[in-house]
Amino acid sequence: MRELLAALLCALLLPAHAVTVRDDLGKSVSFARPPQRIVSLLPSLSESVCALDACARLVAVDDYSNFPEAVRHLPHVGGIEDARVESIVALKPDLVLAPTSSRALPRLEALGLKVVALEPRTLADVRRVLLLLGPVLAARDGTQAWQAIEAELAQVAHSLPPAQRGARVYFEVSSAPYAASEASFIGELLARIGVRNVVPAALGPFPRLNPEFVVRADPDVVMLAEDEANAPLATRPGWQSLRAIRAGRVCRFTRAQADVLVRAGPRMAEGARLMVQCLAGGWRDGGAPR
Incomplete structure (x- = not known):
């Protein structure tokens, strides 16, 4: 009788947490309790864990995760192509969050680690990841986290000066040049704030462009995600004629x-x-938005 009462007491004290989720590879992963030792192999997944108030459970991250500040001081265990499996195993994680494109996935699973493969690429994906991880982590509600993001995003969109609504924007992610099209996560954000992307979705999310494409598109504003010291944009063939370059809207x-x-x-x-x-006037060619 004493043993039965002890078992009942334990059952009452321990929160029920039987959760099964399906990851982006279609694999079902079950959890009997919230994971306490998490390895994340993608920056956006590391940030998602932290957004769900479970940052303290991260025991390692990929080489590119750097937010929030606490993540910088964790062990870094490689990236998509070169995840250090031995180092991950040594940390004894009860959950590994990995992108679907990680080459380490088969080996991590073969070694018996519980792996959830997720790779958000769109706004809908971000929402889905938060809603999936919320019940798994049992810290902050994923729906609540998403609603807070949506509310802030709506507020930001409302703050765009009316004169800039409908502005035609070229967003370059690297100087190859690779651009963010309408089909990309960045393109979705541009649409949400009320401006137009000059790179169509038909070219793919992040197409490599011929510089002449941008000349023909002649955007009102140029945004550059790369901060290395590049040659002046006006030295690119034909770019000196771009309205954004002439007006300094870069x-x-x-x-x-x-x-x-x-x-x-x-x-x-x-x-x-x-x-x-x-867009509100913080452009400075060679400098960051104020």
Whole structure:
């Protein structure tokens, strides 16, 4: 009888937590209790864990995760192509969050680790990841976290000066040049704040463009996510004639700002705010939006 009472007491004290989720590879993963030792192998997933108030449970992250500040001091265990599996195993995680494109996935699973593969690429994906991880982590409600993001995003969109609504924007993610099209997460943000992307969705999310494409598009504003010291944009063939170049409507984002902008994660409203600051007159060729 004493043993039965003890078992009943334990059952009452321990919260019920039987959760099964389906990841982006269609694999079902079950949890008997909230994971306490988490390894994240994608910056947007690391940020999602923190947005759900479970940052303290991260025991390692990928080489590019750098937000919030606490994440910088964790062990870094590689990236999509070179995740250090031995180091991950040694940390004894009860959950590994990995992108679907990670080459380490088969090996991590073969070694018996519980892996959830997620790779957010769109606004809908960000919402889905938060709603999926919320019950798994049992910290902050994923729906609540998403609603807070949506509310902030709506507020940011409302702050765009009316004169800038419908402005035609070219957003360059690297100087190859690779651009963010309408189909990308960045393109979705541009649409949400009320401006137009000159790169159509038909070209794919992040197409490599011939510089002549931008000349023909002749955008009102140019946004650059790369902060390296590039040659002046006017030296690119034909670019000296662009209205954005002639008027100085160019924003070069800092590396920290670019991290916010190019990650499909819970800081999307902050990324939208950077765009609005640029469009509201914060452009400085060679400098970040004020």
